[in-house]
Amino acid sequence: MLKLFKHRKPGGNAIPAHMTTLSVSWLNRQFHAVAVHRGVIEGRWEHPGEVELTGSFDALLREAVQKTGYTGVNVSLLLTYPRLVQQVVDLPPLRGALLDKLIARQAQQQKFFAGEAAWAYQPSVASKTSQRVILHLLPRTLLEQLGQSCRRSDLHLMSVLPASAVLQQ
Secondary structure (H helix, E strand, C coil): CCCCCCCCCCCCCCCCCCCCEEEEEEECCEEEEEEEECCEEEEEEECCCCCCCCCCHHHHHHHHHHHHCCCCCEEEEEECCCCCEEEEEEECCCCHHHHHHHHHHHHHHHCCCCCCEEEEEEECCCCCCCEEEEEEEEEHHHHHHHHHHHHHCCCEEEEEEEHHHHHHC
16 A cells, blocks of 8 residues: 555644744745744745845835844744856865865855855765765855844844755755
């Protein structure tokens, strides 16, 4: 008999009880925010209409905090952006500082935009002779602008995730 679902523990999809964050998704010009306080969703807000990723993050963030009633300081952002690049990279079987150094070099070589790259990576399915990672690249200037927008609102940008990272998890 074929089963098309997995059995999960009760509460397996629950938000962790220690989490307090303003979770923001800015996907396909749609801006959504969810205020989470100690694992409980306390407010939701969606910006009406589409919003371009330009200088509007400050105002959107302030409105999201106000509309959701968020009282914490941490912000996590799920983002799609035209210059956000994901590359699959084959690397020799290294670990630790050597791996980080090689990935940093690959990040600067693989980028499709001017300026320095901010990067993160996720392990992927390895081949027999090498390890594979998914390299996420974003212009460092954009990451710094998002962080500054948060600081101007007395918030702390904890994470910026591309949509593909969520799909892999």
